[in-house]
Amino acid sequence: MKTRMWTVLLCVAVLAAGAAFAQKTLTIVRPSDPVALDPHLETTAPGSWVYTQILEPLITVNQDMEIVGRLATSWEFVDPSRLRFTLRQGVTFHDGTPFNADAVKYTWDRAISSDPPGRWRSLASAVVGAEVVDEFTVDIVASQPFGPLELVAAMPYTAIVSPTAVEAVGSDAFTRAPVGTGPFKFVEWRANDRIVLEANDDYWRGRPALDQVIFRTVPEEGARMLSLRTGEADMVLLPTPSDLPALEADPNFIVEGAPGVGIFYLAFNLDRPNVADVRVRQAVAHAIDRELIVEAILEGGGVLAKSVIGEPVFGFKDMELLERYPYDPERARALLVEAGYTQGSDGFMRDAAGNVLTLQALPSNGRSLKDREIAETLQEFLRQAGIAVELDIFEWATTFQLMRGETLDYDLNSFTWFTTTADADYTMYSNYVSTEVPPASWNRWRYANPQVDEWLKAARASLDPAERAELYGLVQDQLAIDLPAIPLYGSFEVAVLSADVTGFVAHPIQYLLDLFPVDKR
Amino acid sequence: MLGGPRPPQPHSLTMFAYLIRRILITIPLALGVVLVVTVSFDLIPGDPAALILGEFATPQAIAELRTSLGLDRSLPVRYVTYVGDILRGDLGVSIRDRRPVTDILAETFPYTIQLALVAILLVLAVGIPLGLLAASRPGSWIDNLIRVTSLAGLSMPVFWTGIVFMVIFSVNLRWFPVSGTGTWRHLVLPAVTLALPSIAVVARMTRSTVLEVLREDFVRTARAKGVAERSLLYKHTLRNALIPVVTVMGLQLGQMLGGAVLTETVFAWPGVGRLTVFAIFNRDFVLMQGLVLVLAMVYVFVNLLVDLSYGVIDPRVRYQ
Numbered sequence: 001m002k003t004r005m006w007t008v009l010l011c012v013a014v015l016a017a018g019a020a021f022a023q024k025t026l027t028i029v030r031p032s033d034p035v036a037l038d039p040h041l042e043t044t045a046p047g048s049w050v051y052t053q054i055l056e057p058l059i060t061v062n063q064d065m066e067i068v069g070r071l072a073t074s075w076e077f078v079d080p081s082r083l084r085f086t087l088r089q090g091v092t093f094h095d096g097t098p099f100n101a102d103a104v105k106y107t108w109d110r111a112i113s114s115d116p117p118g119r120w121r122s123l124a125s126a127v128v129g130a131e132v133v134d135e136f137t138v139d140i141v142a143s144q145p146f147g148p149l150e151l152v153a154a155m156p157y158t159a160i161v162s163p164t165a166v167e168a169v170g171s172d173a174f175t176r177a178p179v180g181t182g183p184f185k186f187v188e189w190r191a192n193d194r195i196v197l198e199a200n201d202d203y204w205r206g207r208p209a210l211d212q213v214i215f216r217t218v219p220e221e222g223a224r225m226l227s228l229r230t231g232e233a234d235m236v237l238l239p240t241p242s243d244l245p246a247l248e249a250d251p252n253f254i255v256e257g258a259p260g261v262g263i264f265y266l267a268f269n270l271d272r273p274n275v276a277d278v279r280v281r282q283a284v285a286h287a288i289d290r291e292l293i294v295e296a297i298l299e300g301g302g303v304l305a306k307s308v309i310g311e312p313v314f315g316f317k318d319m320e321l322l323e324r325y326p327y328d329p330e331r332a333r334a335l336l337v338e339a340g341y342t343q344g345s346d347g348f349m350r351d352a353a354g355n356v357l358t359l360q361a362l363p364s365n366g367r368s369l370k371d372r373e374i375a376e377t378l379q380e381f382l383r384q385a386g387i388a389v390e391l392d393i394f395e396w397a398t399t400f401q402l403m404r405g406e407t408l409d410y411d412l413n414s415f416t417w418f419t420t421t422a423d424a425d426y427t428m429y430s431n432y433v434s435t436e437v438p439p440a441s442w443n444r445w446r447y448a449n450p451q452v453d454e455w456l457k458a459a460r461a462s463l464d465p466a467e468r469a470e471l472y473g474l475v476q477d478q479l480a481i482d483l484p485a486i487p488l489y490g491s492f493e494v495a496v497l498s499a500d501v502t503g504f505v506a507h508p509i510q511y512l513l514d515l516f517p518v519d520k521r
Numbered sequence: 522m523l524g525g526p527r528p529p530q531p532h533s534l535t536m537f538a539y540l541i542r543r544i545l546i547t548i549p550l551a552l553g554v555v556l557v558v559t560v561s562f563d564l565i566p567g568d569p570a571a572l573i574l575g576e577f578a579t580p581q582a583i584a585e586l587r588t589s590l591g592l593d594r595s596l597p598v599r600y601v602t603y604v605g606d607i608l609r610g611d612l613g614v615s616i617r618d619r620r621p622v623t624d625i626l627a628e629t630f631p632y633t634i635q636l637a638l639v640a641i642l643l644v645l646a647v648g649i650p651l652g653l654l655a656a657s658r659p660g661s662w663i664d665n666l667i668r669v670t671s672l673a674g675l676s677m678p679v680f681w682t683g684i685v686f687m688v689i690f691s692v693n694l695r696w697f698p699v700s701g702t703g704t705w706r707h708l709v710l711p712a713v714t715l716a717l718p719s720i721a722v723v724a725r726m727t728r729s730t731v732l733e734v735l736r737e738d739f740v741r742t743a744r745a746k747g748v749a750e751r752s753l754l755y756k757h758t759l760r761n762a763l764i765p766v767v768t769v770m771g772l773q774l775g776q777m778l779g780g781a782v783l784t785e786t787v788f789a790w791p792g793v794g795r796l797t798v799f800a801i802f803n804r805d806f807v808l809m810q811g812l813v814l815v816l817a818m819v820y821v822f823v824n825l826l827v828d829l830s831y832g833v834i835d836p837r838v839r840y841q
Contacts, residue, residue: 035573035617043575116589122579172619191628192791193702218700218789222684226692227699397567397804404571404578418576439580 024520025212026501029224030237033192033217038175039157040111040118048156048511049237050195050215054094055159055180058085058104059150061422063258063505063514065312067154071099071181075153080145080463081126083153087136091204093162094185101138105130106163108140110171120157123420127152145461147468151314151423156511183208183516192217209503209519228253228496234520235504237513239496241301241369247496254497258506259303261310262418262491264368266378268411268484271446274359275411279339281483285325286332287385293374294489301369301494305487307476308427312508314465315424315472319480321487332385341386349386358388361412362402365393368416374488375414404438413444416491422509424472425460432456432479447484536832540825547821552604554817555810559600562806568592569616569804590616603810612811617803622811625796630815632702633792636784637777639708640716644770648720652727652766653759659732667724674721683714683787700789711788715781719773726769730762737761763834771827778823779816 034047042051058072069075072085091099108130111118126142127149133139140153152158165179177186183205184197195215199208216233218224221240227233239247247253266284268275275281294304307319333343341349341357348356359382363375372393379389389412394402403413419427430441433456434448452475459471479485493506503517570586571578587593594602606613612622655667690710691699697706782794793812800809 036619041619043573043577116585117582119574119582119586120577122574122577122582175619190791191625192795193789216701216789217791219795220680220684220700220787220789223687223700223787223789226687230692230695230699232699232701395802397572397802398565400572400575401566401568420576441579 023211024209025214026210026235026515026518026520027214027216027233028235028237029216029218029227029233031217031219031221031224034195036175037178037186037189037195038161039120039159040171041175043119045511049513050197051159051178051180052156052182052512053184053197053213053515054178054182054186055161056182057154057156057158057160058087059154060156061151061154061509061512063507065314065422065508067150071104071160075150077149077463078139080461081142081149083140083149084133085138085140085153087138088204089136091181092202093165093181094179094200095162095165097162097164099160099181100135101132102135103160103163104138105132106166107158107160110161110166111157114171118157120155123155123157123426124152145463147460147462147464148421148423148425151421151426155421184210184213187212203516205516208516210515213515225496228498231498234498234501236496239494241299241494244300244494244496252499254499254501254504255494256497256504256506257492257494258508259311260418260491260493260508260510261313261420261422262416262510263305263308263310263487264302264371264374264414264416264489264491265305265308265485265487267413267415267445267486269408269413269445270448270484271408272411274357277339278481278483279335280357281486282325283332283335283339283385284382284387285321285483285486286328286335287387288378288381288486288488289327290321290488291327293377297370297373297377298489300492302489302492305490308431308479308485308487309419309424309476310490310508313419313422313424313427315428315459315469317473317476319476319487321480324480325483325486329381329385336386343386347383347386348388356388357386358390359411360409361389361391361414362399362408362410363391363393363412363414364399364416365396367396367399368414369489369491371414371416378414403444406439408438408444414488417442418491418510420509420511424468425456428472428475429456429460432475432484445484447482449478449482452478536829543821543825543828547818550817550821551607551814554813555603555607556600558806558810558813559596559603562804562809563596565804567804569806572803573617592616607814612814613807615808616805617808618805622808625808626793626811626815629791629793629796632790633778633781633794635708636711636715636781636790636792637774639712640719640777641770641774643712643716644719644723644773647716648723649727649766651720651724653731655724655728656731656735664728667728671721671724674717675725677717679714679718679783680787682717683710683784686710686714687787700787702790707788711784711790714787715777715784719770719777722773723766723770727762727766730765731759734761760834764831767827767830767834771823775820775823778819 030046032046034042034044034050036042036047037051037054039051056070058070059067059075060070062068071088071091073088075083075085078084087101093099112121112124112129126144126146128141128143131139131141140149142149159180162179166174176189183200183203185200187196187198189195197213199211201207218227224236225240225243228236244255248255268281270276290304294302306321307316309316336349341351344350350356361375364371366372375391379391382389417427430436431443432447433443433453436443437446438444455471455475459468462468491510493508493510495506497504500521502519505514507514570583570590570592574582574586603613614620615622615625618625651667655664658664687699687710690696697710701707780794781792782798784790785792785795797812800812
């Protein structure tokens with residue numbers, strides 16, 4: 001009797017010990033390793049997926065695209081160029097030092113005014129820095145009235161770092177072992193192999209359910225999907241789109257996605273004579289079956305774009321492109337005839353001098369989902385409307401350099417633009433204001449419409465969301481008429497998880513990955 | 522490979538002097554290789570600073586970054602500064618990662634060396650015996666089987682065989698993990714995938730050189746003298762046949778050490794091949810210079826080993 005009792009007690013003790021030691025580890029696989037784990041040096045999503053677990057900004061945008069407080073409890077504009085934040089009290093960094101207004105000022109100064117500044121500095125736009133008001137009150141200050149200031153402060157790049165840690169190891173070393181206030185702490189980074197994080201027991205929202213998170217670098221798409229099947233990985237980022245329908249039907253897996261803030265578009269260079277006539281651009285729009293591209297080429301990896309900015313972005317308005325420019329190759333040819341071209345016997349449209357209407361295209365290659373395949377498809381669509389397209393497909397570094405040159409010797413260019421701040425200003429201003437031409441900025445189509453300039457400048461300066469939204473609506477209506485760019489598809493942020501993983505909700509902003517509520521059975 | 526000892530050659534050096542001479546040649550080689558990399562990165566389009574900043578690039582930001590990275594200095598200045606740094610053991614700081622190149626290489630090379638060594642051992646253990654087997658029974662079904670399968674092994678692209686192995690052995694049989702590093706099990710599939718084409722080449726090479734040697738006069742003489750077939754095969758012919766095979770294996774090893782990028786990509790093995798490709802895509806010429814320099818040294822070393830091995834295999838060889 002006694003022996004049996006002791007045996008039972010022993011078993012219970014062993015089980016309890018086992019349970020205490022059984023770690024809940026979430027293993028995530030994605031294609032590339034970050035450059036750094038600190039926005040100071042890291043400008044890409046693979047980096048932010050990791051550092052947003054470790055470092056937190058004052059405010060952030062949640063999956064419903066609402067701004068919520070993180071390290072700040074409340075905020076308001078005290079004047080049009082100054083946003084005042086009341087900071088959360090009782091928060092400490094992973095190294096035990098206190099979070100306060102000095103830490104906020106340190107972070108912003110380091111990013112904006114140090115030498116060299118943070119690599120995201122140009123995104124801060126009109127923001128000049130942070131000013132301490134008292135221990136738990138800080139102002140973020142712009143050089144002029146700046147409506148987007150709130151969403152700029154919500155960018156993941158503004159995450160607050162521990163000044164003590166940066167000073168102790170130096171800025172460069174800190175970027176490889178960051179110290180912040182977030183739900184997970186940095187443990188280890190084996191370059192190009194894995195990054196290991198562990199739970200922050202003292203996190204201000206409570207300890208996360210997961211004990212450990214491991215980010216593994218697996219460049220080959222097939223290998224990522226196979227890792228999920230064998231259980232070596234619990235979560236796959238950037239999965240193969242064509243696998244998604246089968247995985248959705250499989251009860252062992254969860255497919256979690258949300259339409260994103262990126263738009264892949266075909267842009268015209270309005271300085272070039274071939275596309276200067278709006279009727280030619282309209283013809284191109286009629287010649288492309290955008291729905292077919294999304295269905296057949298993207299296989300669910302993207303959504304049909306309704307505007308030059310993504311639907312979750314503040315200021316979005318449906319440009320009604322399907323109504324204005326339905327797929328109609330005959331209408332395309334009719335427009336070209338109106339523009340002064342004549343159809344040759346070989347089907348191609350010719351100008352008065354007898355030259356075939358030929359457009360030079362510089363597509364992005366391997367940078368966006370199916371960009372190369374889409375370029376080749378567009379070539380065929382345009383051929384069916386009588387337009388010849390010559391594609392110059394280069395490796396990304398070369399394409400990027402050409403795109404940003406002072407002159408662009410191409411009629412067409414394709415690219416994805418992510419509105420990372422989820423505010424229309426981020427994309428619209430640098431893309432469509434007439435003075436924002438390369439190499440200084442991103443108006444690669446050399447679009448110049450003084451009325452649009454006015455609307456965009458007014459929208460930037462206004463602090464009234466309703467007014468701003470109206471102005472952006474007017475801009476999008478005008479862009480639908482002027483057609484400097486044809487939006488093709490919108491990004492779709494999707495992850496595939498094992499059914500054991502609960503609590504994950506995909507975020508429209510591709511930089512954000514919310515692992516705090518995630519649990520694993 | 523003529524029968525009988527050769528008369529002593531004039532100007533034959535001792536092993537030591539030979540080594541010294543080989544090592545000294547590497548210095549101009551190193552300088553030349555670094556010069557080629559520096560100049561080619563200057564010639565190709567693509568600015569590392571603009572690539573780093575990406576979407577965030579404004580001319581001002583690019584100019585500031587270029588200055589802080591030292592990219593605005595002229596080519597001769599950069600080259601001379603770099604050579605001076607190398608002599609002090611400083612390979613510079615990676616443009617993209619802001620980390621010393623020596624650290625990056627120290628982290629990455631061990632993985633590549635592990636993979637390449639295991640792969641070349643497989644080639645030695647499987648390729649040569651297969652070739653010998655085929656050569657010992659020319660025209661038989663074994664010979665034909667080996668020839669056909671080695672042709673297949675040569676022709677199948679690495680990224681295809683890698684994924685096929687992954688599906689069979691990792692997903693279906695669960696014998697090995699899908700990808701990554703950690704245990705000896707993680708090494709097996711990548712090493713086999715990497716070794717397969719080389720095994721095929723070495724098997725075919727061994728077969729043909731052994732068959733050639735078996736036709737030599739001295740072999741007929743030994744057979745006539747009554748030497749056993751087996752002793753014939755191993756002692757007499759193999760040593761002669763091995764020299765070209767060892768040469769080929771040296772080249773294979775060099776390739777595995779520098780260019781296993783497809784295997785590394787498929788199996789998420791963090792080696793030098795992938796690192797090189799990224800350095801080029803990111804226009805990180807500082808990292809590239811360091812990589813190319815170290816790889817050149819590695820090739821020289823491997824070639825030296827191969828040359829020295831000739832003396833071991835065939836004592837008649839003299840060094841010049």
